[in-house]
Amino acid sequence: MPNVKIRGLPEMSEKDLNELFSSIKKVIVNISIVKIKEKDVDIDFLSNPKASEANEVTIEITELIEELSQASKIRQKLAKKFGEVLSKTFPDSKVECFALTPNNEIECRVKWLPES
Numbered sequence: 001m002p003n004v005k006i007r008g009l010p011e012m013s014e015k016d017l018n019e020l021f022s023s024i025k026k027v028i029v030n031i032s033i034v035k036i037k038e039k040d041v042d043i044d045f046l047s048n049p050k051a052s053e054a055n056e057v058t059i060e061i062t063e064l065i066e067e068l069s070q071a072s073k074i075r076q077k078l079a080k081k082f083g084e085v086l087s088k089t090f091p092d093s094k095v096e097c098f099a100l101t102p103n104n105e106i107e108c109r110v111k112w113l114p115e116s
Helices: 014-029 049-053 071-089
Strands: 003-007 042-046 056-062 094-100 106-112
Touching: 003 014, 014 042, 014 071, 056 071, 071 094, 071 106
Parallel strands: 003 042, 056 094
Antiparallel strands: 003 056, 094 106
């Protein structure tokens, strides 16, 4: 089951957090090769006060289905798509998204800088 960890989110209402949660799940579900249902995606919003104060949002993607011949390509696509969602949601924040291999090695890292 894919696991997504997000650190450093700024203060958000519960409604906005739920919308973000849904948007992130849809990114995975919309990749047809993966064939994963929303209920099979685990998303954790982790506290990191220093990152929040610095306007730095970090996304970590782990535990993708490795049996897929295109797992590497899928990790890269997810990193890009998650980063796009979060950089649009938080345009004043630095966003960094990375995808890890099963050996916990960073395979893909994508960064967005604040618009301002």
